Amino acid sequence: MTEIRSNTYSVFISNDISKEINRFLKANKSKYSKLFILVDENSLKYCYPQLVEKIEAFEDGEIIEIDSGEQSKTLEVCIQIWSALSEYGADRKSLFVNIGGGVIGDMGGFIASTFKRGIDFINIPTTLLSQVDASIGGKVGVDLNHLKNEIGVFNNPAAVFVNSNFLNTLDKRQILSGFAEIIKHALIADYNYWKKVMNADFADLNSFEELIKTSVHIKNTIVSEDPTEQNTRKVLNFGHTIGHAIETFSLEHENKKHLLHGEAIAVGMVCEAFLSYKICKLSKDELSEITEFIVGKFKSVKLDEMDTHRLIELMKHDKKNEKGDINFSLLSAIGKCEINKKAKADQIIEALKYYSEQVKLMA
Ligand SMILES: NC(=O)c1ccc[n+]([C@@H]2O[C@H](COP(=O)([O-])OP(=O)(O)OC[C@H]3O[C@@H](n4cnc5c(N)ncnc54)[C@H](O)[C@@H]3O)[C@@H](O)[C@H]2O)c1
Ligand SMILES: [Zn+2]
The missing domain is CATH 3.40.50.1970 (Rossmann fold)
Structure with missing residues (x-):
């Protein structure tokens, strides 16, 4: 125990x-x-x-x-x-x-x-x-x-x-949805954990107990420091500003067939890794490493079929925003996350396009 x-x-x-x-x-x-x-x-x-x-x-x-x-x-x-x-x-x-x-x-x-x-x-x-x-x-x-x-x-x-x-x-789809949050914990907090996460063995779910312990530990440390999200807890929102917009969009449009939370967050993390590269000094190599791993693991989402304006509108609605800016938590490196980074609408659109291009490249 x-x-x-x-x-x-x-x-x-x-x-x-x-x-x-x-x-x-x-x-x-x-x-x-x-x-x-x-x-x-x-x-x-x-x-x-x-x-x-x-x-x-x-x-x-x-x-x-x-x-x-x-x-x-x-x-x-x-x-x-x-x-x-x-x-x-x-x-x-x-x-x-x-x-x-x-x-x-x-x-x-x-x-x-x-x-x-x-x-x-x-x-x-x-x-x-x-x-x-x-x-x-x-x-x-x-x-x-x-x-x-x-x-x-x-x-x-x-x-x-x-x-x-x-x-x-649990079915495989639900396991993967939870795995998205495990990926997030590694990306925002711990480079060594990221390496372990990349080697997760989906054929042996018992082996997930170690991942669960590390993830609980990371999340618990972050929320204990800042229980009501005044500042540092915001790192947990990595992937979620864009991810939540995608999730909500899918809930609005597809009813029963909507995306799972983790599936949307996975896409959000790729887009926000791109923003991290553009505005938070994430290296190109690490951006590629993150993109290849996530796009390779998760079913692709057709972002080009989603209304970009509605997505941006949903991001503006995000509880994390102040005074109308769109607020992000972005990576400066794998294992390091910075809060209160602002991105402009055209940068966000570029990030959504980046995801779609990478999906095509890797297909
Ligand atoms: N409070 C937070 O900090 C926080 C963080 C992340 C996500 N969330 C929320 O969590 C929700 C998603 O959670 P979820 O992915 O667990 O979804 P869920 O609760 O819908 O569960 C997914 C599916 O698995 C089924 N299920 C549950 N346990 C099972 C088991 N042991 N075996 C077989 N089937 C089982 C459920 O009936 C459901 O069909 C979202 O609403 C999201 O917003 C909250
Ligand atoms: Zn989440």
Whole structure:
């Protein structure tokens, strides 16, 4: 078992996570009156049974199930869940348990943070993306009219429990989506980690436990220093200014077939690596190294079919912007990230074109 501590809570990483959850529940027995367990159909099918088998307290928990997918991350679904909590008589001593990916964690955390002015919640992330990223750092919230995470608060879980065994039932596409955030952690913080990430063995998901530990450690260090993103935490936005715009655009236009978060971020990282080369001294060699690795690993996205003006408009809407400038976190080298870099619209368009050209070259 590995325990990674932040300012207010711990992330436990283990192959026998039930033991840690039992220990936590026992230690906090007098604190909690009742458990409410949020799942979607997949985490209910693949993850909940393994947990309830070994965690007695889960047997008496009230299960709340939502449909899987980003489309569920809305205020409408929150209202249904708040209503269910009220109906089942949840009080301020209730514990909310999030079992699932980033959608469950983001929305469940938000529901818990606002119900009766806030009840405790714990995260049991079951996707690679949520294990290395979404479950840590206290950003909770939902989308509004397809705008990503438009409504939300900062609020930390009481604890996070990570078991890489849950990855065995995830499909390859979801694994790759989470892998994008692992790539980001390496690019912004640690050159040696980047080398390890480039050699990740997708045939052996058990080997991902080491990557998960390093990524959790990197993310946790960054968010502990600057919990509410006043400055240094912004490095975690590398790839996300352009990536979120691409993700939102796809949510607006393709409905069920939309891009996954990590798929959009992967494209965003290539574009923002290009901007890093143009305005933040990233070397040409490192730009090529990043581009080749990411374009080689991820399915290509047809950016030329997306409306560039709408993409720029979405970037301008980004929460990270101040006074109308488009703000980026860019690399000065692999493993080093600088914040508050401004790029002009024509530079951004050039970066989007760079991605499309590279995809064609490598096809
Ligand atoms: N709060 C943050 O700091 C933060 C950071 C990154 C991403 N996010 C958010 O996270 C969300 C994406 O998270 P995600 O990629 O985990 O998506 P997700 O929650 O939609 O999960 C992906 C899919 O995997 C299924 N699933 C979950 N666990 C499974 C398992 N063990 N086996 C089989 N299937 C399983 C889910 O039902 C879903 O269909 C986005 O909304 C994104 O904005 C938040
Ligand atoms: Zn992300």
